[in-house]
Amino acid sequence: MTYILLYVDDIILTMSSNVLLQSIMSFLAAEFAMKDLGPLSYFLGIAVTQHASGLFLCQHKYAEEIIELADMTSCKHATTLVDNKAKLSVSSGSPYEGPTHYRSLAGTLQYLTFFRPDISYAVQ
Known part of the structure; x- marks a missing residue:
């Protein structure tokens, strides 16, 4: 075979x-x-x-690379993924400097959801 x-x-x-x-x-x-x-x-x-x-x-290393790419290595992790009733606001953090970096992060997170469907809601 x-x-x-x-x-x-x-x-x-x-x-x-x-x-x-x-x-x-x-x-x-x-x-x-x-x-x-x-x-x-x-x-x-x-x-x-x-x-x-x-x-x-396992995609542990890949997930860590995404966290570094997003410059979020100093963030605290959460035991739950996301509050699905939370409202996003315009002033909740600084925006990324260009759309290319944001799109790249979104794409890498979407790829990660193939192995981790439990994070799909947070990625959308």
Whole structure:
């Protein structure tokens, strides 16, 4: 069995046999510039840890990178995500300097909701 996951210039190859894996890697290396980074550990913001029972996927590091990008490392965390009855006001914090930075943060948070659907309401 063979699985090939491809996203832009990142690729994950997994096969049922190491011989098949080496064969496909050689074939691809003849056509494309590639380098083998070894066993999968981090891909598209997802940390991957292999256990006997399967794979453990985690986005803790990715979430921390978002907090740094938003310059919110000194903020206190909350045990609940958001008060859904709270009213936002124009004066509740300083705006981001440009729409590009805001859009980037919104996009990274939306990507994070694929693994954490419980934060979807807060991200919207």
